[in-house]
Amino acid sequence: MDIVSRLIPKLWDLLGDQGLLNDPTRLARYAQDWSGDLTGRPLAVARPARVEDLAQVVRLCAEAGVPVVPQGGHTGLVGGALPSAEGDELVISLERLDCVRGIDPVNFSMVAEAGCVLAALHRAAAEHDLHLPLSLGAQGSCQIGGNVATNAGGVNVLRYGMARDLVLGLEVVLPDGRVWNGLRSLRKNNAGYDLKQLFIGSEGTLGIVTAVALKLYPRPTQVQTVMLGLTSVEAAMTLYAAARRDLSDLLSAFELLPRRCIELTLAANSTLREPLAVPTPVYVLMEASASGLVDLTALMEQFLANCLEREAIIDGVVAMSQAQAGSFWRLREELVEAQHRQGRHLRTDVSVPISGLAAFMAAADAAMARHLPAAIPVVYGHVGDGNLHYNVLPPFGLDPAARDALLYQAEELIFELVDHFDGSISAEHGIGRVKRVPFQHRLSAVDRDLLRAIKSSLDPAGGMSPGRIFMLDES
Amino acid sequence: MDIVSRLIPKLWDLLGDQGLLNDPTRLARYAQDWSGDLTGRPLAVARPARVEDLAQVVRLCAEAGVPVVPQGGHTGLVGGALPSAEGDELVISLERLDCVRGIDPVNFSMVAEAGCVLAALHRAAAEHDLHLPLSLGAQGSCQIGGNVATNAGGVNVLRYGMARDLVLGLEVVLPDGRVWNGLRSLRKNNAGYDLKQLFIGSEGTLGIVTAVALKLYPRPTQVQTVMLGLTSVEAAMTLYAAARRDLSDLLSAFELLPRRCIELTLAANSTLREPLAVPTPVYVLMEASASGLVDLTALMEQFLANCLEREAIIDGVVAMSQAQAGSFWRLREELVEAQHRQGRHLRTDVSVPISGLAAFMAAADAAMARHLPAAIPVVYGHVGDGNLHYNVLPPFGLDPAARDALLYQAEELIFELVDHFDGSISAEHGIGRVKRVPFQHRLSAVDRDLLRAIKSSLDPAGGMSPGRIFMLDES
Structure with missing residues (x-):
């Protein structure tokens, strides 16, 4: 019996029937993430309910030379928590450590x-x-x-x-x-x-x-959620700077939604309604919140009145109830689901300095129109963080190989522009397995040596989530 | 000529007369920090004016096996930027890289x-x-x-x-x-x-x-600075929680000053005045600031009126001018200078969870009264961060050996209580050379291995500020 085969009974002894899954029918849920774009094959799944058991699992795996992959709620977007397809990695699910x-x-x-x-x-x-x-x-x-x-x-x-x-x-x-x-x-x-x-x-x-x-x-006791209509991305950037100052650090969200995004969500969910009386090129979903003695309603009213007066916005609606605020947020949140339903597509999650965001969007739109005119960009983001999801849907009816080629090319185009604007190819999603190649490609020799130094010093055997973020032996 | 002697001319060639100091008369200012408690002896001082020159200095020193110590504005309180007393370390001053x-x-x-x-x-x-x-x-x-x-x-x-x-x-x-x-x-x-x-x-x-x-x-366009009088540290903690909520994240400073601190500063600087009509056991210097459309004056007035009504404070003064706000801040800032004038004393900079702060202060006061009744605690801090400067002045007229022994004992007492409250022996000052021994003493085996792994992987030769924070070869 080889060392790996001897590991499973040891883990079983430690964790019991609820704590160690290796029956293939029970593994499916740990083999796939939310996007469904990637699947893996766990050697087995350990579900320790105590920290000391988890530590013991890691120790046993380290001794056996079996790589481990921690796994949370399966909502990652870069495949970092999925086991490899080779079936050689033990998944450690944290789900029972929930106190x-x-x-x-x-x-x-x-x-x-x-x-x-x-x-x-x-x-x-x-x-x-x-x-x-x-x-x-x-x-x-x-x-x-x-x-x-x-x-x-x-x-x-x-x-x-x-x-x-x-x-x-x-x-x-x-x-x-x-x-x-x-x-x-x-x-x-x-x-x-x-x-x-x-x-x-x-x-x-x-x-x-x-x-x-x-x-x-x-806990914020006052929340003001508003949906604003604007003429352009540039106008949204100007509004952002004004909102930061005028709302005095009480601004808690500032989401950019070009018209195409609103149309996509409305088409995907018939219970959602047009947020403003007349469509505008760009929408901003803005939220401010406060606890205590600040009069947030008056503050927001004053701010919006000023904005209308100086024509910084075309129109705006303040949510009059939590339900209405919720409906604004659903226009943003269901966008992810709406894109998902269109099948395989390119998700990016890039950031640039906020001052370069409008120019970046314009440049990316121009590059797509020129090089990939059939592709459908769906672009939205957390403007206050310089973070854009510049996503791309393939045209309807493309065969899988052509589709994948188009999405690959689109990513290359977008990432090259990100480099040009001194931005990041991953603002919040991370690198995982999906963005590893373009990430590694962009490392300087010094970056690479630092990453390796850290990884090698903490995980000399390389058994923790190997190949996520970067490969030790690849330049 | 040995390798070190050969280094100096190379550095001279690179940096010139303004960039390399090794005349003893010009080194004094780099040999001492603000507190004056510690002195060192630089091998020489490099003052590169360009990043590439600084990099070249480090490279030459690494090749020669000469340790380097970067130095900023000489305001550190733990001796981290001072060269060793042995004269074997090159000081690299950053003062000319100021663009x-x-x-x-x-x-x-x-x-x-x-x-x-x-x-x-x-x-x-x-x-x-x-x-x-x-x-x-x-x-x-x-x-x-x-x-x-x-x-x-x-x-x-x-x-x-x-x-x-x-x-x-x-x-x-x-x-x-x-x-x-x-x-x-x-x-x-x-x-x-x-x-x-x-x-x-x-x-x-x-x-x-x-x-x-x-x-x-x-930039905050409105600032409200208030000096409040309270009955106790516990009352200050309750006030802090209320202020966080009621002032809605606009609170920017919350400094605790027991009566003894006010007395010390007033005695040291005759231009400063009693901040409140009647002395109170505890003072809080509080500041809130805002940009934009918030009516901060009204907000603060309402907050203070509520505090007085529910007897959360005894008295309070709102600064009516920048000059008055400045005079409140001087009561806090000149405290450092006032202690300094008393000669050598113990400065600590500890933190505990905010919920344990009042109990920690009471326990420390009790321990001092019991074990070191002659010592004079001077305690103040950034309460909103759980950060206390629990300092100790020696009684007047103690001989240096007895004084140092007393200060050492006082630190031991305070640090033991910090451990008991699961706090930190250095909240903001760092470890440097001054706090190295008590820091290293508190490390778990795992802590120690992680620190060593990081240091050894980034600085395998150990030439960067050696012996600051921890010694690689000491357990």
Whole structure:
């Protein structure tokens, strides 16, 4: 019996029937992510319910030379948490590590295990009149461990930052199976290197996050959600700068939706309605929120009145109820689903300096029109972060090979422009397996040496999520 | 001629008379930091005016096996930037790398070289109606490179975060003299490991920061500065939680000053006046700021009226002018100077979860009263960050040996309590050389291995600021 075959019974002994799955019928759910574009084949799936069991799983795998891949809520978009197709990687699912270890209302913090679903943590915070501001479309499924491992963004980055900015401490199982305890809930700690930063956003390649200490905020008691109609992307950028100043850091979301996006969502979901009386070229979904004594309604009214007066916007509707605010947000959120239904397409997630965003969009549109006139760009984004999803749908009826070639070419065109604008080819989705080649292609020799130095020093055997982000042996 | 003797002429050739100092009379200023508690002896001082020269200096030193120590504005409090007493370390001063490379008002960002003095960057941002919120007592001397290398904190951390939170990108000279270019000004970038995090707060032990891309904010057009009198530290903590909610994230500073601190500053500076009509046990210096359309005056008035009504405060004064606001801040800022004049004393800079702060202070006061009744604690801090400067003055007239023994014992007592409250022995000052022993003493085996792995992988020869933070060969 080889070393791998001996591993499975050991894991079984440790984890039991609920904790180790290797019956193929039970593995399907761990072999695919949300997009369905990629599938993998787990050697088996370990579902430890205790941190010490997870550590023991990692140790046994390290001894057996079996690579491991941590997996959260299957909502990643770059294939980082999927096992390889070769069936040689053990999936470690965090789903049973889902305990909220504590909430401290005076310290404005919580400690939660990695498998907690984000929406559940929102509810747990709200019970203490507190607010966990990490908010993204997938929040009903994604897990906080995955959010941290991928440094998730979402719609409130503008105000509250990325997942990284919300992490006070981490508990991590290292590649050799030891547990690093960095789970303090301090606002300030300059005692030595800030080791937790290494693991945030490293997509499971350096260790497995098992618990997170998070910053919380006062729960907003006032929210103003408005849908605005504008003439152009440039006008939206000008409005953004004005909104930051005039709304005094209370701006929490600023989403750009060109008309084509609104049309796509309306076509895909007949229960949604035109947000404004007359269609406009560009829409902005803007939200401001506040707790306490600020009169946010008056503030927003004044701001919009000023905007109309100086013709910064064509039209605008303030949501008069949570239901109406929800309908605005559905125009944004169901866009993802609407594109998904069109079948395989190119999703990008790029960022450029905010000052270059309008020019980048114009240049990308021009490049697509010139080189790939049949492709259908669907472009929207978190403008306040310089983050655009410049997605591309193939024309209807293209055969798979031609479609894939077109999407590949589209990505190349877009990424070249990103380079030109000194941007990033992955603003929030990460690299995983899907963006590895274009990422690695863009590394300088120094970048490459630093990445390798970190990876080799923390995971010398290379057993943690191998081949995600970059290949050690490829230049 | 040995290898070190050959190095100096090479550096001279490269840098010239202004760029290489090795005349002892010109070295004094680089041999001492602000506190005067520590001195060192530089082998020589290199003052490169270009990044490529700095890189070449590092390369030559690496080849010669001569350790280097980067040095900013000499305002560090833990001796990290001072050369060793043995005279074997080359000081690399960043003072001539002081160019603002650019300001982007739409992207709310700036790029500045490491030697720029913080106050100069404040002015540069203000010229574009923008705000760089990093603010600390030493801002007239400290340099942004040092701020980043030590992850500086200051009075606005509550609202804007530490230096780390303001850094968008870095340019770093690595220990082998290569330049890492990570100087992009993106709000979001999840393409691979976030390498800049390694260098922030690593106190020059992994590389030398040569330029920084920084986040900027809308310039606050309204500031409300108030001095409040309270009955106790507990009351201040309750007030803090209320202020966070009621002032809706517009709170930018919340400084705790027990009566003894006010007395110390008043005694040291006869131009300062009692801030409130009647002395109170505890004072809070609070500031809120806003740009734009918020009516901050009305907001603060309403908040204070509510506080008085529910007896959350005894008394309070709103500054009616910038001059009056300045006089409140001087009561806080001159405290450092006032302690300094008392001669050698213990400065600590600890943090605990905010919910434990009042209990920590009470426990520390009790421990001091019991074990070191002659010592004079002077305690104040950034309450909103759980950060206390629990300092200790020796009684008057103690001989140096007895004084040092007392201060050492006081630190031990305080640090043990910090451990008990799961806090940090260095919230913002860092470790440097001064706090190395207690820091290293508190490391777990896993902590130690991670620190070593990082240091050894980035600086295998150990030539960058050796012995700062931790000794590689000590357990």
